Amino acid sequence: MGIYNIIRSEEDCPCCKKKSEMYFQFKTACSSSAACLTVFSVGDTMPWLSPSHKFYSTMLDLVDDADLEIASDGTIIEHAYGECISCKKELRGKVAIKDLKILSLTSIEPNPDWPDNNGPL
Numbered sequence: 780m781g782i783y784n785i786i787r788s789e790e791d792c793p794c795c796k797k798k799s800e801m802y803f804q805f806k807t808a809c810s811s812s813a814a815c816l817t818v819f820s821v822g823d824t825m826p827w828l829s830p831s832h833k834f835y836s837t838m839l840d841l842v843d844d845a846d847l848e849i850a851s852d853g854t855i856i857e858h859a860y861g862e863c864i865s866c867k868k869e870l871r872g873k874v875a876i877k878d879l880k881i882l883s884l885t886s887i888e889p890n891p892d893w894p895d896n897n898g899p900l
């Protein structure tokens with residue numbers, strides 16, 4: 780299913796060592812019935828249901844358990860997969876989200892899980 784949100788950021792690439800534009804895909808607060816494929820930046824707050832809505836917690840339904848960590852303060856940490864625009868290498872990183880606000884994109888490293896010609900974007 781090609782349903783995900785996108786975070787765009789300029790980061791130091793661990794492969795080509797340049798400060799590069801990067802796009803990572805993640806699935807928190809993404810659903811087939813809401814707008815998806817939205818490009819966000821660090822600091823953005825994502826649209827979603829209000830916290831009192833009975834389906835509020837479904838914001839994580841599309842996130843693979845293996846890609847999800849929940850910090851003790853409730854911060855969602857999703858392992859995101861992406862690409863460096865400069866060198867086209869596949870990367871992975873961690874997107875931290877608290878109360879639907881994208882706090883950070885960290886831990887960017889080469890993604891060992893994908894063959895070179897099978898990127899996410």
Ligand SMILES: [Zn+2]
Nearest residue numbers: 792795863866
């Ligand atoms: Zn690069």
